[in-house]
Amino acid sequence: xxxxxxxxxxxxxxxxxxxxxxxxxxxxxxxxxxxxxxxxxxxxxxxxxxxxxxxxxxxxxxxxxxxxxxxxxxxxxxxxxxxxxxxxxxxxxxxxxxxxxxxxxxxxxxxxxxxxxxxxxxxxxxxxxx
Amino acid sequence: xxxxxxxxxxxxxxxxxxxxxxxxxxxxxxxxxxxxxxxxxxxxxxxxxxxxxxxxxxxxxxxxxxxxxxxxxxxxxxxxxxxxxxxxxxxxxxxxxxxxxxxxxxxxxxxxxxxxxxxxxxxxxxxxxxxxxxxx
Numbered sequence: 001x002x003x004x005x006x007x008x009x010x011x012x013x014x015x016x017x018x019x020x021x022x023x024x025x026x027x028x029x030x031x032x033x034x035x036x037x038x039x040x041x042x043x044x045x046x047x048x049x050x051x052x053x054x055x056x057x058x059x060x061x062x063x064x065x066x067x068x069x070x071x072x073x074x075x076x077x078x079x080x081x082x083x084x085x086x087x088x089x090x091x092x093x094x095x096x097x098x099x100x101x102x103x104x105x106x107x108x109x110x111x112x113x114x115x116x117x118x119x120x121x122x123x124x125x126x127x128x129x130x
Numbered sequence: 131x132x133x134x135x136x137x138x139x140x141x142x143x144x145x146x147x148x149x150x151x152x153x154x155x156x157x158x159x160x161x162x163x164x165x166x167x168x169x170x171x172x173x174x175x176x177x178x179x180x181x182x183x184x185x186x187x188x189x190x191x192x193x194x195x196x197x198x199x200x201x202x203x204x205x206x207x208x209x210x211x212x213x214x215x216x217x218x219x220x221x222x223x224x225x226x227x228x229x230x231x232x233x234x235x236x237x238x239x240x241x242x243x244x245x246x247x248x249x250x251x252x253x254x255x256x257x258x259x260x261x262x263x264x265x266x
Contacts, residue, residue, distance in 0.1 A: 029218075042204055
């Protein structure tokens with residue numbers, strides 16, 4: 001049988017909105033936001049300040065400013081959701097059974113929810129100096 | 131006739147070349163960063179849930195193997211960001227430029243930009259490692 005190919009003009013394909021198409025857009029738009037957010041965080045904390053100057057007092061000092069708490073909250077929300085959805089996409093490439101994929105999707109959603117809530121609680125609650 | 135290359139077990143080899151390599155590198159750097167991020171959310175949240183444990187976590191990050199890992203992590207974050215920007219920009223704004231030639235060239239540019247950004251960061255972090263852990 002001869003292979004049938006159809007010429008579709010690039011960039012003009014209409015795709016029906018679905019969870020997957022939203023996830024596709026989410027990865028790209030969150031990426032553009034994460035570049036300044038994540039790079040800024042890494043440049044300051046890992047390169048300029050360094051782990052040897054980070055301790056409880058440093059975190060308390062940083063989170064004394066509302067701006068940094070909002071920054072960290074945005075980083076947590078965007079980076080972790082971007083990462084867990086990326087992990088879902090990678091796993092989907094290796095899992096043949098639709099049932100297992102669906103099951104794993106719920107496991108990843110739960111993982112995302114639990115860790116995001118733990119992180120968010122810490123940012124809202126702040127440093128508890130005992 | 132076009133040549134078909136076989137690998138040692140006689141299977142045809144997938145010749146994705148630059149595009150395939152940047153795909154693999156994008157996945158590895160992404161998964162590596164996610165693994166660290168998950169741990170990092172937990173260790174940072176100890177400042178609220180178990181403040182006495184936070185110093186322990188920081189001590190672990192100050193060890194030589196972890197500081198070397200941190201240098202690798204920074205490469206992962208930079209490469210994944212540059213390559214992610216490439217994917218997002220082409221997909222969202224210039225989909226007609228997804229041709230093999232453009233992709234091949236942009237894959238090299240991506241690696242080059244990532245290395246240029248990473249080398250000064252790695253130098254600075256390597257310097258901290260020598261100063262704090264080896265008394266330089």
